[in-house]
Amino acid sequence: MDELTERQKLILALVIRYYIEYALPVGSNLLVEQFGLDISSATVRNEMASLAETGYLTQPHTSAGRVPTEEGYRYFVRQLMVHTDLPDQTKRMITHQFYQARHDVDQWMRLAASVLAHYSKAASLVTAPHPEEARLKHLELISTREYQVLMVLVLVGGDVRQQFLALAEPLPQERLSAVAERINSLCRGLGVADILRVEAQLAPLEKDILRIIYAEMERSDSMLAGEIYHDGLTNVLAEPEFAESESARRAFRVLEERALLHDLLSRTVMTTDVGGVQVLIGGDDTWDDLRECSMVLARYGSPGLATGTLGVLGPIRMAYARSISTVRFVADLMSNLVLGTLAE
Amino acid sequence: MDELTERQKLILALVIRYYIEYALPVGSNLLVEQFGLDISSATVRNEMASLAETGYLTQPHTSAGRVPTEEGYRYFVRQLMVHTDLPDQTKRMITHQFYQARHDVDQWMRLAASVLAHYSKAASLVTAPHPEEARLKHLELISTREYQVLMVLVLVGGDVRQQFLALAEPLPQERLSAVAERINSLCRGLGVADILRVEAQLAPLEKDILRIIYAEMERSDSMLAGEIYHDGLTNVLAEPEFAESESARRAFRVLEERALLHDLLSRTVMTTDVGGVQVLIGGDDTWDDLRECSMVLARYGSPGLATGTLGVLGPIRMAYARSISTVRFVADLMSNLVLGTLAE
């Protein structure tokens, strides 16, 4: 598998480093001068030819420099990349911001999206933390109008779902509270698979409510999460590969197609452990819409309690080291937040 | 004010109609042939020269056709445009979709954004319905973990806010429920201005909670709304004026700058009656970031109960008639939904 010599690895790494920064094909002379190598450009040329043979480099046309292939990037990310970490100063700053927003889930999400976009200089996406299996924690029924009720469903893990119900006949708040209390006492902690078992013990009205709860929980279960927060779209537009709008459109379609995004986030990321960072380069032959993009994704949260997904999306020529360190740091931070043990 | 002859109005309208469709400067010959006018191109040229003098048309360069100026568009929208309406068939379809989503506010918003984007072929934005003054309807305190409580605040108008609270000492659910019940009975229906008056009657713990509620309500009051839903960004990228990413970036910056957007939506739209549609062309000299864009905005909802804002954003060369009819229709629909489901 690892048939590259040390020198080839060095050259591949330098080519990618340069290309990531400048988006220009890199030639042998340039490389030698730029990085002060003490081998000649002819040697570099030979090595490059060999790397091209292996499939890690390619040239846009005969007399241009070399450009990394997708395989080249994959090798780079797997083997060559220097794993950096955000500077402590930066970490402290981000942590502080999150600390100030610690009470409001909505604010976390927005902050996470903003931080990811800013430090990775790419587009970011974040889904709200979400229990893997919906389990009922608490039900509240609040009369709003004669024939209408606001149902607030609190799930284990902090997910809250609201819905308006229409009534066949007006019911007083006391009656509603009694119904809620009854369902609460019977169903607390039950998951979507078990909740219908208590149906037999309930009165007709209570049964109706239970069915609605069940439907809502199932919906909550089958979707990865509700809203997907994002930020930094303009970062992507700034990249030269998206200079003409057509390629930019293809990239953005991914972000607008909620279904696709959910599919993507669940399929890819659910296979990764919390804490691990997943890198998806050029769609990895599975996601056609992502052929011109790369993503760096991570799951955060606490398995069994609630997890979410966050990550960044940029061109294949993405600053992987920076993106990965940012994604990892923010994912860890969010995990701590979800656990409620955010340390200053 | 209205110093244009009928023929000039006709020509201006035709130029704009053609330009909106094809994004190409329109010349005198083209106009005569395209629309089968029974005047000669020379006459059209004279009229065009006159319209250029008045400031409604301009030419990109000496020997190109004419292009509408911002003033031209404004005149068109004010005086010339044929006010159309969506086809009944389309209306029924949209109404039906909303009807199916009638229970879930989150789904309305997404649907509204999607419908607006689809029919106006531009980018859309929608804010959630939001009461003008926050008033407490119901408070719920739910113990989630030993030292942590989920506070659910239901405001009049259907706004729901959640927040996690950290406790100094663990409290049982019964105790929390009692606190919530006490605050509910004292504060139900009170607005942000009055709610602190009951403070004297409360125990220390209850006072703390009340202060948090107050802060949350005030925050809710000062912001126009939380999340801004949007859709159809790729529609904007498809327009030729945004073919190079630089102008697209400028347009999208508006959508990413939440502060700017809130400012924009509140300042512009709050001056408009519910039911009225506001057209903002080229930033109207106030919004520099919008210089290359136009927006069609409307408020929806019921004043005094809850209102929100929705609209579309596109190039100045926007299909105003279609956008306006779509925005108006969706705004009306959403108003009915808010009234239907949220009225006291």
Added chain:
DNA sequence: TTTTAGCACTCTCGATGAGCGAGTGCTAAA
């Protein structure tokens, strides 16, 4: 007085082609 035909003029756009230069692959020497 208004409209129109005619015409010279202007200016963009697209195609063509030359020259430049960065970069390559190959060969032969170190």
Added chain:
DNA sequence: TTTAGCACTCGCTCATCGAGAGTGCTAAAA
């Protein structure tokens, strides 16, 4: 095995040029 040298390739930039669309002006026609 590495390197210097060299011929060659090919995209990029720039200038040129003709075509075509559109204009403004003038003078005749309505």
